[in-house]
Amino acid sequence: MAGKVYIGVSGWRYEPWRGNFYPRGLAQARELHHASRQFNSIELNGSFYSLQRPASYAAWAEQTPPGFVFAVKGGRYITHMLKLRHAQAALGNFFASGLFALGPKLGPILWQFPPNLGFHPAVFEEFLSALPRTTAAAAKVALGRDHRLKGHELLEPQHRQRLRHAVEVRHPSFVDPAFIALLRRYQVAWVVADTPQPWPLYEDVTADFVYMRLHGATELYKSRYTGEQLDRWAACIDAWRRGGQPQDARLVSFEPPPAAGQRDVYCYFDNTDKLHAPDNARELMERLGLPLTPSAAGRWTP
Template sequence: MAGRVFIGVSGWRYTPWRGHFYPKGLAQSRELEYASRQFHTLELNGSFYSLQRPSSYAAWARATPPGFIFAVKGSRYITHMLKLRNIETALANFLASGLFELGDKLGPILWQFAPQMRFHADLFDEFLARLPKTANAAAKIARGRDARVRDRESLVPDRNRRMRHAVEVRHESFVDAAFIRMLRRHGVAWVVADTPNSWPLFEDVTADFVYVRLHGSTELYNSRYSPEEIAYWARCIRAWARGGQPRGARLISKEKPRERASRDVYCYFDNTDKRCAPENARELMARTERDITSC
């Protein structure tokens, strides 16, 4: 049996989508409601730029149907400004800011790093070890929050559910088998990130799930994926969902990942500037569902 496949887009509030992806006249306040019924999942981007409020997370959860999943972007204050140093309070504030309000709609947390951020083994090993693997562990960290989130905090998960983490790196120094081994040791997913830039594009499997970001193959955040490219990513998703690796996968490490009967796959289109993301996501959903059910 294949793992679960979640395909969606990064964010949902884009002016060019109005009257095209979104029906003409749809109220902006209903855009999430509409998008969450077109896709299995969405990346929540606002959490990357600033601490959100529990009331916002709760409203997003209410607006979406049962079984829907949010991937939540980790705070750039942690990844870009502090650069993983002295992050105890910042991580507590992020975890206390409302993630628990998503309940069973909380999917992976995405930690995205700047292209200038290099691989420092000790620093990343310490960071990965800090990431909570359960909601109870996250709640324990969240209690260390400071005044910035007091009186606007969420500290009690509804139950002790598992938490997943994925890391997107953009510097060539991460093309190192030692980093792949580190991710596997901590159960954190390497993000398969497709871009026209010189950022690392590899398909190593490092966790019990796979996380894919499609930023545009010829123009960053802009270009449309062709039918041939959609077919390629559909084949990859089919292989990952069935616990394997795609034929001819681009790999950093020669060591094989732990064998599994299936893996969940999360895939997000981020080629949003010219309205390509929703159409490409729908195309990949249709192709992937056909490929997996036909096996």
């Protein structure tokens, strides 16, 4: 038995993709519809830059097939401006802004931290403990919203489910077994982030799922992954989805993760600038034997 595997790209609106990944003449309003028939998941990153609206989330859900999943990026106002401090109202705004309109297509929530934010145990303990683990708990957090939504809010979950959270760190102080232990305590995934920048690249398993972001192995956001590199990532995913970990895993902590018979894996390519992300995602799907299109019933079955 193995966990589900979701592979896709980070975002879907990129000018260079038009006439390349997207068929020439495809209306921009149809781009998500097209992309969601090529991948079983996409990372929704507009939510990082600003609060979205329920109507937008509902439209995105409507355009994608059954079984499709969105990963949703947490707001940079929380992570980059407030730096997690005094964030109760901001968290309320985020969860009230329309995420519930995705229904069962709401996947993990990604919290990306800036390179100048280091590991402060008390701050991260408070933040991780405040993250809701179910849509019912998220609805309670949403009640703490403030005036910024101006009536554009959705407070009632349309689908009851667990919520998963993942964190991407970019400061060397997080290379600390204490941080790995903290993530495991709250069942939050350490993001496996591949990048040529001097950001931490480790592969510790800290939750019942694994979250990957592949930014480009040699040139940030640009370089294409070679067949050999994709072979290794495929082997890693295969180990993780079966509840294990790669023999050559790069680890912060040598304390083993909690035993698991299987784990779901979410993997997003962010090497977008030179059109490589869609190709690399499809190549990785092939290596893992994942379906390259929805079933005849129009449903993704990862």
